[in-house]
Amino acid sequence: MKSPGAAAPRPAVGARQPRAERTRQRIMEAGARLLSSEGYHQTSSKKIARAAGISVGSFYNHFRDKKELLLAVYREHVARVHQMIFDALQGGGLGAGLEGRRLVEAVVGQALRLHTLSPEFHRQMMALRHTDEDVGRVVAEEDERVVRLLMEMLSSSNSRRLRVDDLEAAARVVIIAVEEVVHGIKVSVPPPIGEERLIAALSDMVHRFLFR
Amino acid sequence: MKSPGAAAPRPAVGARQPRAERTRQRIMEAGARLLSSEGYHQTSSKKIARAAGISVGSFYNHFRDKKELLLAVYREHVARVHQMIFDALQGGGLGAGLEGRRLVEAVVGQALRLHTLSPEFHRQMMALRHTDEDVGRVVAEEDERVVRLLMEMLSSSNSRRLRVDDLEAAARVVIIAVEEVVHGIKVSVPPPIGEERLIAALSDMVHRFLFR
């Protein structure tokens, strides 16, 4: 298992013109904030520029258009999360092979953490993925990486306890279920029932599905 | 169990002014078509009016604004689907209590049918629910009805085979998992792996979760 590359669309961060890099960072921060709180369609390039303390023109010097900013923010966000997952798994004794309750808890825990990081932005991406082709494609790509990660983990589990044979289908279904249930929990305010009850049910479901 | 009411914001269809009602219907049909194919933000009131063969002004005589049309279309759509579920369960001998594989298959089957009806419109609603408060609320209300329906079905099952005690949490988790996996299947073109494999995995997961 390798460290997840960030797929950065720019050369090495921090290289080149330091001023430009700083501006780019400021735009991305302002963009992440606005996109999260206002939503894509309500966030105009003018607002972004003002929030970043620069001019509109400058914004367009750094990003081809609004969507490019959105995707850049998303990719950075995902890269951070992937790094967290990777680190966590390393710490958990990856070589021994996580399995049973421990693995399920790791997966659900990561999904929870992912939403804690920036639930609003995540919400926006989920909305846009159904509406915009480019966003849909990028989100799908990231999902693929997660699916493959889970498949690797499952196939290195103790096979006697594993209860599924179609590993890929199982991985996909589990990923979607976990992501969406967690998303649903974080998004519905107020939640109709306690978060712990839902998490417990979710964990049970996944555990009973995958393991004996 | 009662027949699911349509929550119609208007009196009985066909009653009262027949002309106004017919116009309203034409707007809703045109709206459903456009909202599905173009998306909410790309569907202007002018387009809707033209497609319905009426004037913009007339559109605003029948609906307060675009969102009201959207929600009206959604509600009608959902009412139709609920009726289908209700009919199906009646036919399946509801009194006897559906359980085990049969119940899981019924639930997954209904979700599949719901998307077959109008997958694009459903996709739009999923996008908007995260973005627009009103839409989110209405969608959540409809979800509540489905959750309660599943809970009723579970509690009338043979309790010896039932494996869960927190019925509500289980119902919520199952509903989200089923809806989203099915949605994911219908939405990703081309799907990364065969639909049947995903459906099989989904059914297994739900079955193992709920029943011994």
Place this chain on the structure above:
Amino acid sequence: MKSPGAAAPRPAVGARQPRAERTRQRIMEAGARLLSSEGYHQTSSKKIARAAGISVGSFYNHFRDKKELLLAVYREHVARVHQMIFDALQGGGLGAGLEGRRLVEAVVGQALRLHTLSPEFHRQMMALRHTDEDVGRVVAEEDERVVRLLMEMLSSSNSRRLRVDDLEAAARVVIIAVEEVVHGIKVSVPPPIGEERLIAALSDMVHRFLFR
């Protein structure tokens, strides 16, 4: 020879909503004025709207875009000029066949009048015809009509005095020469030499070319 149709892109003028027609006229008048004095690229839709005393939105209710306005103004302008030519030729005893000096003077005279009507607007069209495909096509179409008109006139002349055999080539060359020389005269301020001298030379050239 038939009266030159106006190729109007709208139904009968004055029909339908009288208010809309009046607004359309005001836009066209304001547009003709601004396009002439400021030039196409310098005339913004905002300016046009302000000059017409309406809102930007209203402008776009009546014309798809700026170019559609330009072409509408041009077509109206050309239709007026063609009507003038037609009337003039009728008066000049068209049946008898205009020839020699009389014909040349008629042609040159019309060209002069055309520029008198609205030289600045004409100048703009000449600029745009080289730059914009649509404008180029429309101007070329109008030129074709004039060429065919001259050909008809030439072929109904006394053939003994006619000095050219390739009527079409002759007509095209004469039209271009007359239009451009006249245009050059009207456009260059101050003219390097007296207008009458240029007109005389032009008339001589055309006359000696066409007739014995």
Place this chain on the structure above:
Amino acid sequence: MKSPGAAAPRPAVGARQPRAERTRQRIMEAGARLLSSEGYHQTSSKKIARAAGISVGSFYNHFRDKKELLLAVYREHVARVHQMIFDALQGGGLGAGLEGRRLVEAVVGQALRLHTLSPEFHRQMMALRHTDEDVGRVVAEEDERVVRLLMEMLSSSNSRRLRVDDLEAAARVVIIAVEEVVHGIKVSVPPPIGEERLIAALSDMVHRFLFR
């Protein structure tokens, strides 16, 4: 008759700072290419800089603004053409005095060659001359030189065969007619009738006008 000076706004080409001069040349080449293919309004200074392999700032170090580049390119272009004319006339035995068919053919031939060199750029200048005061003035100046050249040629012809007395008016009218007919030929794609027919008619017209 003297060799036509280029009216270059810079010292002798190649002198002084060789680096600066080379950069200037690269900008002019890139500019000529872009201005021809994209048009003045569509050619941004950024594009020019990129095409020339330099920075925007550098562009503005060498040219006050976009228009100065345009005019520089035009002047260079014209200088090249004038040199060609001059060389051609030298070769044709200028001292003997070109006249009749030979002179007409020389004039028309040069106009054709001028367009062959860079018809698109020429087209752009024709558009701009009507729109931009500076361009108009520069083009007019160049036209003056051509008019005077033709006048010289006419006045050194055998006066018995010459048919015009107002030499200047004749020269102006002929220049415009030749330039515009040739321009029309090169510009209209596809041409409505064969190029040779138009050229033949044009030559006949000019010949019959000027000579017995």
Place this chain on the structure above:
DNA sequence: TATGAATGAGCATTCATTCAT
């Protein structure tokens, strides 16, 4: 001289909604 980030006014166009007829 060279660089390229920064500027900000400006532009064409859209669109939900109103309202006089």
Place this chain on the structure above:
DNA sequence: GATGAATGAATGCTCATTCAT
């Protein structure tokens, strides 16, 4: 009820030009 002309704020984006490094 129906009509459709009118509204004008708002949007995404461009571009000639400047200037600190």
